[in-house]
Amino acid sequence: MLKPSPFAPESLPHIPEIAGVRLGAVAAGIKYKDRTDLFLAELAEDSQVAGVLTRSLTRSAPVDWCRKVLPGGTARAILVNSGNSNAFTGSNGVVTTEKMVASAAAAVGCAMEEVLIASTGVIGEQLPVEKVEAAMPDLTKSLKADNWDLAAKTIMTTDTFPKAAFRDTRIGDIPVRIGGIAKGSGMIAPDMATMLSFLFTDANIPAPILRSLLKKAVDRSFNCMTVDGDTSTSDTLILAATGKAGNIAPTKADAPALDTFYADLESLLIELAQLVAKDGEGASKFITIDVSGAENDRAAKVIALSIANSPLVKTAIAGEDANWGRVVMAVGKAGERADRDKLSVSIGGVTIAKDGEGVSSYDEAPVTAHLKGMEINIAVDVGIANGKARVWTCDLTHGYIDINADYRS
Template identity: 45%
Template sequence: MAVGDVTMPHMHVVNGVKIGSTEAYVRYPNRRDLVVFEFVEGSHVAGVFTQSAFAAAPVLVSKKHLAESAIRYLIINTGNANAATGQTGVINAQKTCTKLAELAGVESSQVLPFSTGVIGEQLPIERLLDGIQPALQDLKDDAWTEAAFGIMTTDTTPKGASEQFELDGVVYTMTGISKGAGMIRPNMATMLSFVATDAPISQSLVQTLLKTTVEQSFNRITIDGDTSTNDSCIFVATGQAGGVEISSEQDPRYSKILEILQRIMNRLAQLIVRDGEGATKFITVAVEGGENTQECCDVAYSIAHSPLIKTAVFASDPNWGRIVMAIGKAGVPQLDVSKVQVWLDDVQICRDGGAAADYTEEQGARVMAQAEMTIRVDLGRGTAKDTVYTCDLSYDYVKINADYRS
């Protein structure tokens, strides 16, 4: 069960975007597992992808196509990652693009393929190809929720965010979906996310907006510390709602677009953590007082990745020594531990590097028992700060991943 409010909102239609899906039986029967996005001609598309050296075949093909052409279609399959599949995997990703392009009347380089699922197995390519026509025949503008279901793997709930807003008297929409529940850590994670707006934004700014907002959202989450082979995040601006194109960061409308996109990305990223495999608790790790952002992130991730801390949170055990252990191994140069402070929500557990004199075990246990909590650290050496989001590590995480291929 996901933690907290994971309600799927009303998903506003984005002018210039159509979505179709079908049951292609990529791995599992009787579920939608093939999704196609169609973008109106003239849309501006940007992407960021995994930094894994074992990047999946669809990632390689998508990066190539994105650099070559004006993108018109996305195709996403679940159940099979098409990763660690060698040249055959690349050929199959290209075949997928070619078949869709032939049916849609575009160039194959105008199609971006995405896959998620089991690594190291070849795609059931014929079943996938046979599913493209039904998916195209299903295209409609109000299918965001269906698409959110269609890209799920071990997710227990679909993930979406959507807002409407006004700029200079014109009403615009921004809507997005994501998937992911395990093999999640920054740069990016076993996650896919697709966000679109009908606001008119130049190609260069679409890429800038995406990179900026991903850094503080999808690159600030971790479930198990494992970076996937298939991570991809796409942002599209169709421009179909009208208005003058936003082509400069100095445009007064840019800051509003950035604010809304950051909120959408934050929501989609945090939904992934809330739906972490086996998760029972949502944890915010906030680190302040650093000399720079990097050391704040290093400490936050050291805490968020620690299986000892994550299992203690699962058990509601306020074993705060594990937190200072994680701070100590984060590699902060010449850290003066006598200046370090640590809180669980509003309860200070560590003061000036040692146990807070007024701290009691009952106070810590009260916070640890909550479904949502914050671990806050002040390093006492500067003004930098940053935040990472994670979840606990439960029995069910082991069960889900032990049974993943069965």
């Protein structure tokens, strides 16, 4: 049993029913004992879907399946298991995926191409597909509208707390809801950031527009978050829109009627991404890194991620040490333009280095106090132009080693 992250919220936010979505979960015994490990989301007919998948070249068979069917733009079911990622399982793994998809399609009553699937857990072991098939009747019976809590728990692996978020929003004057769950705490890096996240809305939005909104929001949320720079073979994020809210379908992604919906979608994704970073394996501090003064926003993000992924920066924060020299090192290795003699670094809002050297007169007391806290802010200006970016990460502690030196056993 893992020690819960100090950032674990006292309880999950309450998520109400989202019209057109039913959720179910059962204990299929895939790997874990005495906990649910199989999750099914049933979506209303004509539900539109968009997804973002890992770019790993050794991606799992379930990810390959989603790549194949997502362009269709509709789905009726999402089936997810924890405990086994069905990754690097050869041709058997492909067969397993297709059997799982067929089983969910039969249960929901749809074509296989309308089923999305995700598996998370150990890599390289065959998934006992017969357990999934055997569990399907009970899983179907368990479907109900207010099952968010169980769904969030079912998809967990090394997570120390379930993750969910909700927004009441609108498209034009029509009230719309967005709810989502996420899991992930290791192998967290851009490209994608979390291992798994599933978002549901009752909005009526055609798949091409849904895709466009989702891509932009993921670039500003999960793709700004990193734990250890490693990329999973299974990362999958799906957004399903049932259309039950009854709004008039937008005809383009930048329609003014979508402004509020997009803003709420982005803020919900940021909330989920931050929950994942806060559950980073062994995390004791949540770190926000702002980079400004870069050649452009893209360069700023590269520099920010170089800082966020540096083991030396992350261990310094774990040690509550204002070692800004390591921040400078990470700026230097990022490979993007930076003016060494105009660089400034601040921690907790206090400027520690300016114009390329330490500020000898700075007051260390508030910085020390800031570093003893759980939420750390580092800001760097690299003195070139106006590009800026913000990314999130956590510190690197003994807990990370404890978890990862003995995960498989």
